[in-house]
Amino acid sequence: xxxxxxxxxxxxxxxxxxxxxxxxxxVDRMIMHDLSGYMTARVYDEKVSKPLKHPDRVIxxxxxxxxxxxxxxxxxxxxxxxxxxxxGIRLLDCGNGNIHNAVARNGFIGPxxxxxxxxxxxxxxxxxxxxxxxxxxxxxxxxxxxxxxxxFRVPSTVRIELSGTLRAGTTPRDVALWLVSRIGxxxxxxxxxxxxxxxxxxxxxxxxxxxxxxxxxxxxxCGYIEPDEKVFEFARxxxxxxxxxxxxxxxxxxxxxxxxxTYDVSSIEPQVACPPTVGxxxxxxEVAGKSVQWAEIGGHGGGRVEDIRMLAQxxxxxxxxxxxxxxxxxxxxxxxxxxxxEGLVQVLHAAGALWFPPSTGSNQSVNMGAMAAGExxxxxxxxxxxxxNGSADASMYLGSALTVAASALRGxxxxxxxxx
Amino acid sequence: MxxxxxTGADPQASASAKTGAGPQxxxxxxxxxxxxxxxxxxxxxxxxxxxxxxxxxxSSGLAPGTIVEVEPDLYMSHTASWRCIKTFEKxxxxxxxxxxxxxxxMDHISPAPTAQVAGHHRLCREFxxxxxxxxxxxxxxxxxxxxxxxxxxxxxxxxxxxTDSHSTIYGALGALGxxxxxxxxxxxxxxxxxxxxxxxxxxxxxxxxLPAGVYPKDIMLRLxxxxxxxxxxxxxxxxxxxxxxxxxxxQRMTLCNLAMELGAKNAFVKPDAVAYEYLTAAGxxxxxxxxxxxxAGASYVRESRIDAARLPPQVACPHTVDxxxxxxxVAGLKLDQVFVGSCANAKYDDxxxxxxxxxxxxxxxxxxMLVTPGSRxxxxxxxxxxxxxxxxxxxxxxxxxxxxxxxxxxGAMDKGxxxxxxxxxxxxxxxxxxxxxxxxxxxxxxxxxALTGVITxxxxxxx
Numbered sequence: 001x002x003x004x005x006x007x008x009x010x011x012x013x014x015x016x017x018x019x020x021x022x023x024x025x026x027v028d029r030m031i032m033h034d035l036s037g038y039m040t041a042r043v044y045d046e047k048v049s050k051p052l053k054h055p056d057r058v059i060x061x062x063x064x065x066x067x068x069x070x071x072x073x074x075x076x077x078x079x080x081x082x083x084x085x086x087x088g089i090r091l092l093d094c095g096n097g098n099i100h101n102a103v104a105r106n107g108f109i110g111p112x113x114x115x116x117x118x119x120x121x122x123x124x125x126x127x128x129x130x131x132x133x134x135x136x137x138x139x140x141x142x143x144x145x146x147x148x149x150x151x152f153r154v155p156s157t158v159r160i161e162l163s164g165t166l167r168a169g170t171t172p173r174d175v176a177l178w179l180v181s182r183i184g185x186x187x188x189x190x191x192x193x194x195x196x197x198x199x200x201x202x203x204x205x206x207x208x209x210x211x212x213x214x215x216x217x218x219x220x221x222c223g224y225i226e227p228d229e230k231v232f233e234f235a236r237x238x239x240x241x242x243x244x245x246x247x248x249x250x251x252x253x254x255x256x257x258x259x260x261x262t263y264d265v266s267s268i269e270p271q272v273a274c275p276p277t278v279g280x281x282x283x284x285x286e287v288a289g290k291s292v293q294w295a296e297i298g299g300h301g302g303g304r305v306e307d308i309r310m311l312a313q314x315x316x317x318x319x320x321x322x323x324x325x326x327x328x329x330x331x332x333x334x335x336x337x338x339x340x341x342e343g344l345v346q347v348l349h350a351a352g353a354l355w356f357p358p359s360t361g362s363n364q365s366v367n368m369g370a371m372a373a374g375e376x377x378x379x380x381x382x383x384x385x386x387x388x389n390g391s392a393d394a395s396m397y398l399g400s401a402l403t404v405a406a407s408a409l410r411g412x413x414x415x416x417x418x419x420x
Numbered sequence: 421m422x423x424x425x426x427t428g429a430d431p432q433a434s435a436s437a438k439t440g441a442g443p444q445x446x447x448x449x450x451x452x453x454x455x456x457x458x459x460x461x462x463x464x465x466x467x468x469x470x471x472x473x474x475x476x477x478x479s480s481g482l483a484p485g486t487i488v489e490v491e492p493d494l495y496m497s498h499t500a501s502w503r504c505i506k507t508f509e510k511x512x513x514x515x516x517x518x519x520x521x522x523x524x525x526m527d528h529i530s531p532a533p534t535a536q537v538a539g540h541h542r543l544c545r546e547f548x549x550x551x552x553x554x555x556x557x558x559x560x561x562x563x564x565x566x567x568x569x570x571x572x573x574x575x576x577x578x579x580x581x582x583t584d585s586h587s588t589i590y591g592a593l594g595a596l597g598x599x600x601x602x603x604x605x606x607x608x609x610x611x612x613x614x615x616x617x618x619x620x621x622x623x624x625x626x627x628x629x630l631p632a633g634v635y636p637k638d639i640m641l642r643l644x645x646x647x648x649x650x651x652x653x654x655x656x657x658x659x660x661x662x663x664x665x666x667x668x669x670x671q672r673m674t675l676c677n678l679a680m681e682l683g684a685k686n687a688f689v690k691p692d693a694v695a696y697e698y699l700t701a702a703g704x705x706x707x708x709x710x711x712x713x714x715x716a717g718a719s720y721v722r723e724s725r726i727d728a729a730r731l732p733p734q735v736a737c738p739h740t741v742d743x744x745x746x747x748x749x750v751a752g753l754k755l756d757q758v759f760v761g762s763c764a765n766a767k768y769d770d771x772x773x774x775x776x777x778x779x780x781x782x783x784x785x786x787x788x789m790l791v792t793p794g795s796r797x798x799x800x801x802x803x804x805x806x807x808x809x810x811x812x813x814x815x816x817x818x819x820x821x822x823x824x825x826x827x828x829x830x831g832a833m834d835k836g837x838x839x840x841x842x843x844x845x846x847x848x849x850x851x852x853x854x855x856x857x858x859x860x861x862x863x864x865x866x867x868x869x870a871l872t873g874v875i876t877x878x879x880x881x882x883x
Contacts, residue, residue: 066817066819066830067790067817067819067824067825067829067830067831068830068831068832068852069533069828069829069830069832070832070852071832071833071834071835071852071853071856073832074832074833074834074837074852074853075834075835077834078834078837081786093788094788094817095788095815095816095817293542325531325558325559325560327531333812336812336818337809337812337813340803340808340809340812341809345803345808346800346803346804349796349799349800349803350800352560354531354559354560354820355799355818355820356819356820357817357818357819362531365532365533365534367533367830368530368531368532368533368829368830369531369532369533370531370532370533370534370535370537370538371532371535371538372532372535372538372539372541372542373535373539375538375542390532390534390535390538391535391538391539394535
């Protein structure tokens with residue numbers, strides 16, 4: 001069995017499982033954000049008359065809202081706080097960061113766990129060696145809360161083997177975006193994506209994070225990277241190793257993935273996902289020159305300290321183009337603090353960047369960060385659907401922190417290699 | 421002569437000492453009459469306000485009550501500049517008379533929460549570019565008032581109009597600042613002039629040394645509580661006395677900002693070495709060029725005096741700024757949110773005071789603490805000095821420089837919630853629900869209360 005099969009066997013109390021089988025698995029972690037949590041809590045309170053089985057396994061993170069603009073949003077947060085207190089679940093209130101970074105950095109996720117989340121990018125926790133999937137709010141409320149379990153069809157696995165060395169100006173984010181275009185938006189429906197190979201193995205945890213992030217963009221069920229010492233070190237420090245012991249994973253040569261896709265990353269150029277979908281990926285060089293009014297480092301594809309360092313590397317001592325507003329959104333409180341300690345906040349503030357509190361930033365412009373008709377943004381976010389950030393006639397481009405930085409400097413989509 | 425209002429000698433006494441409206445009104449009328457007569461003679465000593473309006477209107481011998489057309493030196497409009505632009509566009513063939521005198525600052529509701537607001541911001545940007553607007557400050561630069569003072573655009577003796585009632589703050593640098601409506605600003609764009617009535621003046625003498633835990637915000641809240649929200653309606657409020665002279669520009673800003681809540685037309689602190697040092701650092705050349713001060717013997721329709729030495733910290737309770745009580749009377753009241761922001765109290769030294777109290781401590785569980793630095797410069801200094809780190813470690817949420825929750829940009833409350841704020845207004849429904857409460861206090865009271873989760877006398881924490 002591979003990692004996912006092994007986790008599902010353990011969680012469903014079986015000796016082994018096969019792809020295609022349906023299992024009922026014990027859920028180790030249930031995560032919700034402010035918006036999904038609000039709906040889940042209402043469904044649970046109104047339609048499910050059974051006790052919440054494992055409140056200690058449930059966490060809610062307020063991340064779309066960090067400072068509610070209206071009473072309506074204040075009510076969403078207030079009812080979330082009251083619900084968390086009523087059932088004794090854990091709450092990370094506004095300012096702690098975006099949901100996935102906040103839960104990982106607060107020791108809530110570890111290797112071998114079954115994690116379900118009412119956020120479509122929940123599979124990022126596969127970077128920590130968890131079986132992490134997104135589920136709907138009703139599933140949370142109706143099944144996971146009262147029973148502590150969820151049913152799954154064991155996915156068949158596609159291994160994505162990456163090797164080679166990145167060219168200057170290309171980052172792991174570019175590779176991940178490029179993979180979306182290679183695999184296709186319906187190229188891996190309900191598959192488990194196993195990312196591996198020397199390129200992946202050499203990456204740090206929060207760079208690996210960017211690969212299972214694309215799970216939803218290619219229709220897959222989950223994505224993961226077999227945990228190694230780097231992950232164990234992080235998980236041990238976070239005291240999140242409790243689901244790992246006893247998992248037996250067959251050696252590579254004994255496993256039979258449905259397919260193996262092998263790619264060399266060495267020739268990949270910086271990439272951007274153009275509107276209207278994440279699968280519309282092109283080399284930056286093909287769309288360079290398109291003017292942007294907004295740039296943002298944040299969201300699930302950015303906001304790590306690595307991204308903020310890249311931004312400072314390009315913008316340090318310079319000024320953001322006068323027609324551009326650049327937002328920087330630390331993914332967690334710890335990242336914001338680290339950025340301050342490293343002097344990155346100061347450098348980027350001087351360059352004209354605007355610092356958001358740790359959150360999902362302008363994602364869906366729930367709190368702020370809307371665009372007017374005709375405007376465009378380049379960001380490290382994970383979604384670019386029309387209308388998601390204000391006007392339906394505004395455009396969102398997704399790229400790496402380096403591409404965001406170069407474009408913010410020039411006022412148009414820019415291939416960062418011209419500056420290196 | 422007017423009836424002096426003595427406050428602050430005894431906290432309890434001063435809390436209940438409200439001057440009756442009747443005698444006040446007649447004293448104002450009497451004094452106004454006297455000063456008109458003298459003014460007409462052209463020989464009487466003149467106040468700052470008279471002189472400033474005379475300079476800006478090119479006239480002399482103006483008595484209070486006289487209406488004249490002035491040529492303001494600077495016209496500030498904030499995010500709502502888009503309203504002025506929409507009006508301007510309705511005037512066929514209109515041109516901007518003095519684009520170099522226009523300052524636009526995108527401080528309210530920024531960044532944009534909706535496409536509509538984003539469109540307003542863009543309209544302002546494009547208009548500023550197309551018409552050569554002299555001073556355009558985009559999202560993240562900070563609150564208009566603080567930005568204009570920091571960038572050397574406010575000079576002693578000059579007349580500044582702004583689409584914000586707290587434009588009285590410019591008096592901290594010896595300028596005559598006053599709030600006007602959007603259409604007045606638009607009209608001034610086109611004509612370069614605006615009519616104004618010469619105000620009577622009021623003198624507020626501040627003496628004594630500020631005790632630990634007591635700040636200019638407390639003085640102003642006490643003053644507003646004693647004199648009420650119409651205590652200085654259309655008066656030019658001049659701050660004097662040894663304590664005023666000992667204050668920093670930031671502290672004087674708090675005085676002049678809050679003077680608006682007395683109904684003042686403008687506020688004024690005599691420009692001195694402290695002011696000139698600030699102005700020089702802000703890049704103002706020849707800062708004393710238009711400086712003006714009141715003549716000895718100039719007449720005041722109202723006078724008030726506060727001795728700070730025995731003043732306890734003060735809190736303005738819902739739902740008016742003049743509903744003021746010593747902190748002891750409301751201590752223990754449970755809070756949901758603490759907001760440090762606004763043109764009244766989000767300057768660098770305000771954040772320093774907050775950090776001093778929060779250092780090494782954590783905001784109480786269940787309290788959201790929002791800190792919105794007043795300006796880009798404030799944010800920079802706070803980041804450089806470690807103040808920002810202290811606030812983040814304590815659990816505060818830092819939002820971008822601007823008006824923030826004071827102007828309805830975040831910090832909204834649900835029904836039944838309570839915020840303690842360092843801002844200057846606590847009107848019902850200003851921060852979200854109509855059924856929520858806002859209390860106003862100094863940054864130190866805000867910080868101490870954030871630590872305990874209830875309204876707390878900062879002197880308990882500072883000890």
